[in-house]
Amino acid sequence: MLKIFFYCLPIIFTSCTNYGQLKVVTDLPSSLEEISGMASYNDSTIWALEDNGNKDEIYQVNFKGDIVKSLKVKNGDNDDWEDMAMDQAGNLYIADIGNNDNSRKNLVIYKIPNPTIEPGDKVDAEHIEFNYPDQTEFPPNEDGLLFDAEALFHHGNSLYIVTKNRSKPFKGEAHIYSVPDTAGKYEANLVGSFTPCTDWKTCQITSIDLSPNGDKIVALSYGKLFVFTDFTWNDFSKGKLQEIDLGARTQLESVCFLNDNTLLISDERSHGTGGNLYSYSLK
Incomplete structure (x- = not known):
């Protein structure tokens, strides 16, 4: 009996990790924490x-x-890479938009060709540089820390950026900006804003994506999904918003659509948990 008990301990401890509604696809490489x-x-x-x-x-x-391929972005310094987006032509966009202190003046999105068909191990990037039109102080006062961002998606000829609120006191407001998807220097267009919720632990937006058929936008936070439907591109935040509590409280940092109704979600490895790739069905 004792042998059976001790053999079962790893199973018991593994099941104690609560990932809520998320289904584990795989443990991600330990080198990518x-x-x-x-x-x-x-x-x-x-x-x-x-x-x-x-x-x-x-x-x-x-x-x-397993890591099956890696590509060095030759002219794309990782100041604070925070999200990825893809257009219908297969180009990939790397969002160097992390701005924890709200003090950066070198925000940039790197555009590279479809990495799956790149023959080598290095790739050149075009630079899409931008600034926020409503930021005048670097950094602003604590109650105006609205210019960090970890969320990017592509639609039409534009890239959409959603900010991560770091203000004190925390009110949850996220701003939406757009910039063209071609190389250049731009002042971002302030599209609108929304407040997903007001608890700072679960309401800071960490990633976003648009469904392949274009009818859903999903924003991720530390434990929740915010799903936009029935929207227009003048300001998608005016559409219908559904809040989904995933029941997981790990450091969820990334979301993308696998197909129109299936999401892939990942979290950072921290304090002995996370570091996984998950799936979630919107059905």
Whole structure:
């Protein structure tokens, strides 16, 4: 009896980790502890990146948790890479928009060709540089820390950026900006704003994506999804908003659509939990 009890202990402890409604697809590579952005080309892999302090590289990871390809972005310094987006032509956009202190003046999005068909291990990037029209202080006062961002998606000829509120006191407001998807220097267009919720632990937006058929936008936070439907492109925040509590409270940092109704979600490895790739069905 004692032998059976001790053999079962690993199973018991594993099941104690609560990932709520998320289904574990695979344990992500231990060398990638801080994945902050993902994109999927609708195959059984993801492309992933890590944030501040990590290499200027992106990684193709299969659903078994193996790195099958890596690409160095030759002219794309990783100041604070935070999300990825993909357009219908297969181009990939790397959002170097992390701005924890709200003091950066070098915000940039790197545009690279479809990495799945790149023959080598390095790739050149076009630079889409921008600034926020309503930021005049670097940094602003604590009650105006509205210019960090970790969320990016592509639609039409534009890239949409959603900010991560760091204000004190926390009120939850997230701003939406757009910039063209071609190389250049731009003043971002302030599209609108929304307040997903007001608890700072679960209401800061960490990633976003648009469904392949264009009828859903999903924003991720530390434990929740915010799903926009029935919207227009003048300001998608005016559409219908559904809040979904995932029941997980790990450091969820990235979301992308695998298909119109299936999401892939990842979290950073922290305090012995996380570091996984998950799936979630919107059905």
